[in-house]
Amino acid sequence: MTRTKSALDKALVDAHNAGNKAEIARLYEEAGNVFEADGDVDGAAFYLTHAYVFALEIGSSRADQLQERLHRLGREVPPSKEL
Amino acid sequence: MNAHNDFASVLAPIAEARGLSNEHYTSPAFFEAEKRAVFFDNWSGIGFGKDVPEPGDVKPIDFLGLPLLLARDQDGELHVYQNTCRHRGMILVEEPTNIRGVIRCPYHSWCYSLKGDLKTTPHVGGPGQNVHESVDRSELGLIEIRSHVWHDVIFVNVSANRPELEIDNAKLVERWQEFQKPVFHGGPDSSFTLDVKTNWKLAVENYCESYHLPWVHPGLNSYSRLEDHYHIEEDGQFSGQGTLVYRQLKGEEGEIFPDFKDLSEHWDEGAEYIAVYPNVLMGVHRDHMFSIVIQPKDAETSVEHVEIYYPEPIANDAAFNSLRQKNAAQWKGVFVEDVFVVEGMQRGRHGRLFDGGKFSPVMDNPTHMFHQWVARQLCRRP
Numbered sequence: 001m002t003r004t005k006s007a008l009d010k011a012l013v014d015a016h017n018a019g020n021k022a023e024i025a026r027l028y029e030e031a032g033n034v035f036e037a038d039g040d041v042d043g044a045a046f047y048l049t050h051a052y053v054f055a056l057e058i059g060s061s062r063a064d065q066l067q068e069r070l071h072r073l074g075r076e077v078p079p080s081k082e083l
Numbered sequence: 084m085n086a087h088n089d090f091a092s093v094l095a096p097i098a099e100a101r102g103l104s105n106e107h108y109t110s111p112a113f114f115e116a117e118k119r120a121v122f123f124d125n126w127s128g129i130g131f132g133k134d135v136p137e138p139g140d141v142k143p144i145d146f147l148g149l150p151l152l153l154a155r156d157q158d159g160e161l162h163v164y165q166n167t168c169r170h171r172g173m174i175l176v177e178e179p180t181n182i183r184g185v186i187r188c189p190y191h192s193w194c195y196s197l198k199g200d201l202k203t204t205p206h207v208g209g210p211g212q213n214v215h216e217s218v219d220r221s222e223l224g225l226i227e228i229r230s231h232v233w234h235d236v237i238f239v240n241v242s243a244n245r246p247e248l249e250i251d252n253a254k255l256v257e258r259w260q261e262f263q264k265p266v267f268h269g270g271p272d273s274s275f276t277l278d279v280k281t282n283w284k285l286a287v288e289n290y291c292e293s294y295h296l297p298w299v300h301p302g303l304n305s306y307s308r309l310e311d312h313y314h315i316e317e318d319g320q321f322s323g324q325g326t327l328v329y330r331q332l333k334g335e336e337g338e339i340f341p342d343f344k345d346l347s348e349h350w351d352e353g354a355e356y357i358a359v360y361p362n363v364l365m366g367v368h369r370d371h372m373f374s375i376v377i378q379p380k381d382a383e384t385s386v387e388h389v390e391i392y393y394p395e396p397i398a399n400d401a402a403f404n405s406l407r408q409k410n411a412a413q414w415k416g417v418f419v420e421d422v423f424v425v426e427g428m429q430r431g432r433h434g435r436l437f438d439g440g441k442f443s444p445v446m447d448n449p450t451h452m453f454h455q456w457v458a459r460q461l462c463r464r465p
Contacts, residue, residue: 045211059184
């Protein structure tokens with residue numbers, strides 16, 4: 001089930017307040033999905049970027065997939081070119 | 084700073100020499116000049132590998148106002164970085180922690196791997212655009228400070244101007260070649276710090292001479308007399324003292340620490356205490372070694388970080404708990420006995436008519452050698 005944007009906003013604020021970075025990454029990715037489904041590529045890239053950053057920070061295996069996804073949107077270097 | 088007027092007397096042969104003048108111990112301007120000429124331009128001690136034991140461990144430290152970050156990467160390699168983001172200069176890490184992924188700047192979330200690579204630059208080209216043609220990540224990694232770990236002491240050569248540490252200190256490495264083996268920290272009870280109201284140099288000077296031992300450490304007289312000690316002098320590199328009558332510590336039931344393997348007979352009762360210029364004091368014995376990193380805080384205050392190591396991993400071995408604690412207590416007792424001396428000499432250097440001091444041409448040679456070394460560093464880079 002997809003949450004509304006306002007429900008996502010609240011969940012993100014709660015996750016930030018709790019310092020739960022895995023949850024933050026997951027929720028940002030969910031937000032990216034919502035914007036992408038709406039056809040808002042810029043909005044999707046914005047939230048997927050945040051998901052990527054927090055996934056990187058915690059060493060999540062999702063980071064590679066998010067990087068690839070951002071790359072396909074023209075927003076990030078490809079994983080093969082990363083340093 | 085213009086300290087050159089008194090260097091001629093410092094650089095004179097010991098019988099005619101005087102020590103460094105008061106200002107070298109009390110003046111903030113002189114202290115500032117030492118940062119670059121003495122510390123950044125040489126291999127200086129900043130900490131210990133055991134402070135970041137696990138992959139992902141990071142620890143921020145302040146080295147003479149320079150914000151540094153100790154980081155152990157996922158391959159176990161230790162790095163020393165400037166703890167400053169390449170974007171807006173934000174401090175990256177505020178507290179010791181373990182990082183599972185990347186170092187994320189708390190300001191705009193530029194992210195760096197533990198190997199120093201810049202991994203991502205979120206929104207750098209506008210919202211949701213993380214690349215820009217003018218932002219070349221390959222040129223914007225963390226600035227790595229040249230470092231080398233020797234006997235678990237982390238040395239840095241900030242100016243990157245010296246030969247490799249083990250070449251720069253080749254004579255010491257060779258001298259202690261028999262101890263060139265893995266060392267194991269003794270754990271929390273083998274670690275202590277002393278805050279001392281003294282210029283860092285006085286702690287070095289007191290450490291590397293044996294002249295004071297019978298007066299300041301009378302407990303040593305019963306078995307370690309002044310005549311059992313010898314000077315260690317390697318001009319331009321290090322100085323210190325050795326003893327010929329080291330006695331192993333024994334527990335109540337006669338237990339002793341394991342020895343370093345394959346030591347020559349010299350070390351049966353030999354031990355050496357050397358000041359590795361500028362600020363690392365090391366001591367080796369058949370069954371343990373210690374290192375002290377002197378952290379200069381300002382012209383008149385320092386912190387001594389003392390860590391004790393053993394040839395085998397006995398930190399968590401209950402059979403050695405009592406002996407390990409006894410050894411740490413014994414060394415702490417000795418170093419605490421020295422505090423009134425280094426603090427007293429510091430206060431004495433506010434005596435305006437003090438001329439740097441007259442050396443004993445027989446007993447103060449290691450100290451004079453250190454003064455000469457400091458003077459040469461300051462002459463080289465005024």
